[in-house]
Amino acid sequence: MTAGIMELFDAGKKGRGLRAKKEINTGEVLFAEPGYAAVVFNSLASQVCHSCFRRQANLHQCAQCRFAHYCDRTCQTACWEDHKQECAAIRKLGTAPNENIRLAARLLWRRNKDQGLASDSQLVAVDQLQDHIKDLPEDELKKLATDVKNFLRYWSCGTKQHPAEYISHIFGLIKSNGLTLPDQRGLQSAGLGLFPNLSLINHNCWPNCTVALNHGNQSAVSSTLHSPLRIELRALGKISEGEELTISYVDFLNVSADRQKQLKERFHFDCSCDHCSQHISDDLMAAAAEGKPSADVVKEVTAFSKETLEKVEKARKDGDHSQVLKLCQECLEKQENVLADTHLYKLRVLSVLPEVLSYLRRFAEAAEYAGKMVEGYTKLYHPNNAQLGLALMRAGVAHWHAGLVEVGHKMICKAYRIMMVTHGPNHSITKDLESMRSQTEVELKVLKENVLDMKNLPMTSSSSADENMKDFLRKQ
Secondary structure, three states, X not given: OOOOOEEEEEOHHHOEEEEEOOOEOOOOEEEEEEOOXXXXXXXXXXXXXXXXXXXXXXXXXXXXXXXXXXXXXXXXXXXXXXXXXXXXXXXXXXXXXXXXXXXXXHHHHHHHHHOOOOOOOOOOOHHHOOOOHHHOOXXXXXXXXXXHHHXXXXXXXXXXXXXXXXXXXXHHHHHHHOEXXXXXXXXXXXXXXXXXXXXXXXXXXXXXXXXXXXXXXXXXXXXXXXXXXXXXXXXXXXXXXXXXXXXXXXOOOOOHXXXXXXXXXXXXXXXXXXXXXXXXXXXXXXXXXOOOOOHHHHHHHHHHHHXXXXXXXXXXXXXXXXXXXXXXXXXXXXXXXXXXXXXXHHHHHXXXXXXXXXXXXXXXXXXXXXXXXXXXXXXHOOOOOHHHHHHHHHHHHHHHHOOOHHHHHHHHHHHHHHHHHHOXXXXXXXXXXXXXXXXXXXXXXXXXXXXXXXXXXXXXXXXXXXXXXXXXXXXX
């Protein structure tokens, strides 16, 4: 924790909260918190390191349980304290249970080791986090009971036993406070973790802070220089003394009613932030095109878009790229002159198209659609939102690959400025952007120098000069 920069306070109906004790600058790290307990998703168990959560090929398998995988011996050694009891439990059961059960077990092993006390860096003990079990609907309670039953089968013999009611409490606080952890590129969810201090920060749909996962450093020669997996809380803009610190629990790119529904179902509170109570940007997210099509046509195209996006998601999971492309193009054609460029369904199609077109190496088309996506995102997202930064990065790369180096370079530079605020200079995404920024800058310089050289060559006619120039640019 960063001493003297923030404090715990009573936030009224929201319960506890954190607020700034002094003015905080844009991009400043308010605190960094190692994971109390964290696990990789079962579906990615062999693709993501169970220590640093980096996704990569050729991971080393744990020789005993054959479930956990690591970058190398260094990552395995760093994780052994967390994995050793899990390793024995998996071997005893014969298989690894789901990630919720594994996370609950890791949490309890850690709690038993700490005797339930909060460490010096923790503002709250894990047991004091809210579980919201009383707010769960009947179907969720049935799932909870199943998880508890499976957990008790998994829990190793010889360790301290806990009553089923307490195990339910642990599952409840994981459901209410667990954080999805991305891989090092920020492009895919890789696991689930619990961070007690972060759980004290309340929600706002237009927050003043953001959370980034720092995957740590295990590559230094001296182990004393190694750093663990941790989350970092960073300021999205200037924060005044006494101002409450907030993060967003859900993606802003939903109309206020849908965000409120998500928050109520998952976190059991009614959001009354300014953007929800005043329905800010709802009109843009559900806007019709400028030609003012009839309400019936808008309704018909909206329903068609929703149905198509469900088919797109299925085709993506199946890896059917040609079907994804076909569905997206049909949907965009239907949306033309009916839905505005800021409409949620149009933006969701535009977010998928560049991805599949880039995979098919149709970079010029990918760049066109990525540019439209960024235009819509820019009108809706906070200027320092990490999702906007990632969208700019993808669009910049698409333009770069399409030969539009100058446009791509500008987008990459914008993405770099955003990610410097949200992730800092040492994150792998920021380093990738810095490398891309340098490469495109060099290419632009070479391109301009060569164009000048071409202009200085003797030409027999203006038409032949144009042809020579076009031929050169094609080669570049």
